Amino acid sequence: MHLLEGRHHIVIPCSPGVTPFLVRELRDLKMPIIDERSTSVTTKGDFTDVLRLNLNLRTGQRVLWRLAAFEAADPDQLYDKLMPLPWEELVAADGYFSVTSVVDTPTIRDSRFANLRVKDAIVDRLRRCCGRRPDSGPLRDKLVFHLFWQQNKVKFYLDTSGPTLAQRGYRLDPGKAPLRETLAAALVLASGWNGAKTLVNPMCGSGTLAIEAALLAQNRIPGLLRQAYSFQFLLGYKNMELLSLQAQARRVSRPDRKTRLIASDIDPQMIKVAKENAVRAEVDDVIEFVTCDFAQTPVPEGGGVLLCNPEYGVRLGEEEELKATYRRFGDFLKQSATGYEAFIFSGNRNLLKEIGLRPARRWFFDNGGIACELAAYPLYAGSLIKPEIN
Numbered sequence: 567m568h569l570l571e572g573r574h575h576i577v578i579p580c581s582p583g584v585t586p587f588l589v590r591e592l593r594d595l596k597m598p599i600i601d602e603r604s605t606s607v608t609t610k611g612d613f614t615d616v617l618r619l620n621l622n623l624r625t626g627q628r629v630l631w632r633l634a635a636f637e638a639a640d641p642d643q644l645y646d647k648l649m650p651l652p653w654e655e656l657v658a659a660d661g662y663f664s665v666t667s668v669v670d671t672p673t674i675r676d677s678r679f680a681n682l683r684v685k686d687a688i689v690d691r692l693r694r695c696c697g698r699r700p701d702s703g704p705l706r707d708k709l710v711f712h713l714f715w716q717q718n719k720v721k722f723y724l725d726t727s728g729p730t731l732a733q734r735g736y737r738l739d740p741g742k743a744p745l746r747e748t749l750a751a752a753l754v755l756a757s758g759w760n761g762a763k764t765l766v767n768p769m770c771g772s773g774t775l776a777i778e779a780a781l782l783a784q785n786r787i788p789g790l791l792r793q794a795y796s797f798q799f800l801l802g803y804k805n806m807e808l809l810s811l812q813a814q815a816r817r818v819s820r821p822d823r824k825t826r827l828i829a830s831d832i833d834p835q836m837i838k839v840a841k842e843n844a845v846r847a848e849v850d851d852v853i854e855f856v857t858c859d860f861a862q863t864p865v866p867e868g869g870g871v872l873l874c875n876p877e878y879g880v881r882l883g884e885e886e887e888l889k890a891t892y893r894r895f896g897d898f899l900k901q902s903a904t905g906y907e908a909f910i911f912s913g914n915r916n917l918l919k920e921i922g923l924r925p926a927r928r929w930f931f932d933n934g935g936i937a938c939e940l941a942a943y944p945l946y947a948g949s950l951i952k953p954e955i956n
């Protein structure tokens with residue numbers, strides 16, 4: 567059977583905390599859940615599903631198609647098991663591929679050596695059967711293979727995405743301290759916002775939260791924005807299936823759906839960047855951008871969701887300054903956001919305490935190696951606002 571035929575395990579890595587949202591997305595796409603881990607979810611499907619997942623997923627990092635699973639005790643056994651596979655079905659003899667890996671096995675000290683043995687196996691097979699050899703190197707913009715080797719268990723994948731799916735294609739200028747698009751999408755999903763009510767996003771920075779929210783509300787899939795995936799470099803790949811899946815997605819998107827999103831930032835340069843990003847994401851007509859201090863952000867009557875990612879300062883001395891900002895933000899919520907549910911994403915628990923409200927719910931994430939949380943504060947009229955207990 568051709569390496570791309572049949573139903574295979576498909577692994578989707580994600581960042582810590584995102585798993586429940588990724589599982590929900592997969593269920594919505596009618597994919598089975600085979601395994602859930604803190605940083606990945608495994609499903610099963612055919613190669614058309616691989617394309618669908620690459621196009622549709624908002625919270626997954628990449629889509630890995632399992633090509634082989636076997637045991638290997640050392641690099642020579644790894645080479646011996648990989649070399650006989652028909653790599654000529656996937657890699658053009660004059661093509662290019664790269665190898666990534668996660669390796670934790672006693673015979674390998676430097677994972678680059680494992681990558682080298684993988685490269686040797688694929689190149690040697692192609693040289694033998696085609697008389698020519700493909701190039702290999704670190705660039706992940708063409709074919710990418712991924713080795714997962716733990717103790718003596720090897721799982722070998724085609725990384726069908728290449729560059730992470732967080733790279734939607736709309737954010738050319740990330741601004742300062744941007745959220746990864748996949749994490750921003752998970753935060754919007756956690757807030758439960760569905761476009762029916764207003765979404766207010768003070769301190770919007772480059773606009774990632776507001777843009778991901780707008781894409782979600784209008785059912786626009788990320789794959790309509792991104793141009794390149796690793797699977798497009800497979801030998802004999804034809805764009806027809808991708809184009810037809812994109813056309814299907816366009817038919818179910820609702821760019822005319824009216825929804826109200828307000829995004830503000832004190833920095834006019836950030837508002838400029840956010841607007842440019844929204845134009846590229848084709849959602850600039852649904853987001854009202856305002857340059858102002860967060861306390862002046864318009865909060866329309868009628869309630870909704872207020873979602874915010876304030877700075878949380880990692881350098882010494884910043885925390886004291888930011889405490890005043892968080893205290894003032896808490897006052898803004900209490901005075902101006904009645905009827906809303908506020909969600910604040912921060913990497914500093916001490917600062918969140920300065921909000922002066924007790925979170926009704928918290929979700930835990932990781933943002934660039936920093937443990938972060940999303941805290942929910944219902945501010946409904948008449949709801950008891952309890953102070954945070956230290």
Ligand SMILES: C[S@@+](CC[C@H](N)C(=O)[O-])C[C@H]1O[C@@H](n2cnc3c(N)ncnc32)[C@H](O)[C@@H]1O
Binds near residue numbers: 774
């Ligand atoms: C952590 S960044 C937000 C990043 C954003 N989530 C993104 O993905 O780009 C925090 C933003 O808060 C803004 N900010 C800081 N103090 C502010 C204030 N007093 N009023 C409004 N915005 C403020 C900064 O200009 C910065 O853009």
